[in-house]
Amino acid sequence: MPETPYILAVLAIVFTVTLALRALPFAALRTLRESVLVRKLSVWMPVGILGILAVSTLRTTLTAGSGNALPAAVAVAVTAAAHLLGGRRTLLSVGLGTLAYVVLENLF
Amino acid sequence: MRASRISSARREIAAGLRDSLAAGLGMFPLGIAFGLLVVQAGLPWWVAPALSVAGFAGSLELLLIGMMVAVTPLATIALTTFLVNFRHVFYSFSFPLHVVKNPVAKAYSVYAMIDEAYAVTAASKENWTGWRLISMQLAFQAYWVGGGLAGVWASALLPAHVEGLEFALCVLFVTLTLDAARTRKQVPPLLLAALSLGTALVVAPDASLFVGLVIFLVLLIVRFVMDRRRGVLNA
Numbered sequence: 376m377p378e379t380p381y382i383l384a385v386l387a388i389v390f391t392v393t394l395a396l397r398a399l400p401f402a403a404l405r406t407l408r409e410s411v412l413v414r415k416l417s418v419w420m421p422v423g424i425l426g427i428l429a430v431s432t433l434r435t436t437l438t439a440g441s442g443n444a445l446p447a448a449v450a451v452a453v454t455a456a457a458h459l460l461g462g463r464r465t466l467l468s469v470g471l472g473t474l475a476y477v478v479l480e481n482l483f
Numbered sequence: 484m485r486a487s488r489i490s491s492a493r494r495e496i497a498a499g500l501r502d503s504l505a506a507g508l509g510m511f512p513l514g515i516a517f518g519l520l521v522v523q524a525g526l527p528w529w530v531a532p533a534l535s536v537a538g539f540a541g542s543l544e545l546l547l548i549g550m551m552v553a554v555t556p557l558a559t560i561a562l563t564t565f566l567v568n569f570r571h572v573f574y575s576f577s578f579p580l581h582v583v584k585n586p587v588a589k590a591y592s593v594y595a596m597i598d599e600a601y602a603v604t605a606a607s608k609e610n611w612t613g614w615r616l617i618s619m620q621l622a623f624q625a626y627w628v629g630g631g632l633a634g635v636w637a638s639a640l641l642p643a644h645v646e647g648l649e650f651a652l653c654v655l656f657v658t659l660t661l662d663a664a665r666t667r668k669q670v671p672p673l674l675l676a677a678l679s680l681g682t683a684l685v686v687a688p689d690a691s692l693f694v695g696l697v698i699f700l701v702l703l704i705v706r707f708v709m710d711r712r713r714g715v716l717n718a
Contacts, residue, residue, distance in 0.1 A: 429653060
């Protein structure tokens with residue numbers, strides 16, 4: 376479990392990096408807006424980063440938990456199906472997926 | 484004169500609060516889940532409000548719970564924060580910050596430029612005023628911090644540990660990935676991301692997130708350079 380100084384260091388880092396990302400562009404708005412690289416990154420980055428996070432968190436669960444991949448696979452499928460067929464209501468999809476995982480994980 | 488200025492400010496504040504409601508309906512329950520997860524993960528309860536004030540960035544805060552429990556190196560925390568929150572750079576291009584005149588309010592507006600605030604202003608064609616924008620942003624932060632505290636409180640009502648609750652984060656990223664991958668243009672970056680993480684899992688299994696994100700960023704820049712050489716960049 377993390378010590379308090381470590382938690383405080385995390386808070387300081389998160390505060391500084393996030394605020395810098397929100398504030399600095401306003402200072403260099405014209406340069407950034409004219410940068411083709413920045414514009415391309417804005418299109419390419421989000422989907423890849425989110426996909427990497429989805430797989431990384433899935434892997435954390437698989438390596439840290441009971442090692443049973445079935446509940447995770449079912450929960451991810453439930454989430455994706457609910458999201459694509461249920462009109463992309465994030466709370467509903469996440470709720471159903473989490474419920475599926477919790478139930479399966481506690482049953483088996 | 485003064486009375487009319489006060490009544491117009493009041494109208495603008497009411498409009499800002501109305502603007503905040505739809506997104507707030509999603510933020511408050513997610514905040515509860517966040518507060519619950521903080522306590523369930525075994526972190527001190529104050530981490531929930533502290534993260535929501537220090538970062539005020541929902542998906543990153545959820546991600547940080549697991550990273551903090553694992554005492555992830557601070558360099559990985561910094562890089563993950565940088566990449567996950569990098570999208571905010573693009574928000575500044577169209578966020579109506581110019582309507583906020585007071586310097587303190589302006590600083591707050593920049594600090595609180597979250598996804599939801601950007602999305603609401605981007606989707607509306609209305610004339611924003613400083614009062615309206617700031618009251619909407621303050622309302623968002625109240626929902627988020629309040630939801631987190633409600634989750635901390637609710638955790639006391641639950642059994643000591645609900646097995647598997649932390650999986651909410653994984654499925655949240657699954658839905659966000661699906662939302663980001665709506666057009667065929669998103670297939671190449673998704674494949675590059677898969678290649679990056681796959682490589683990282685082989686060469687650096689203990690730091691796969693950090694290494695995977697770095698490889699991904701490098702590959703995107705390589706793609707950009709190659710596109711420019713071939714002259715296929717449609718700027």
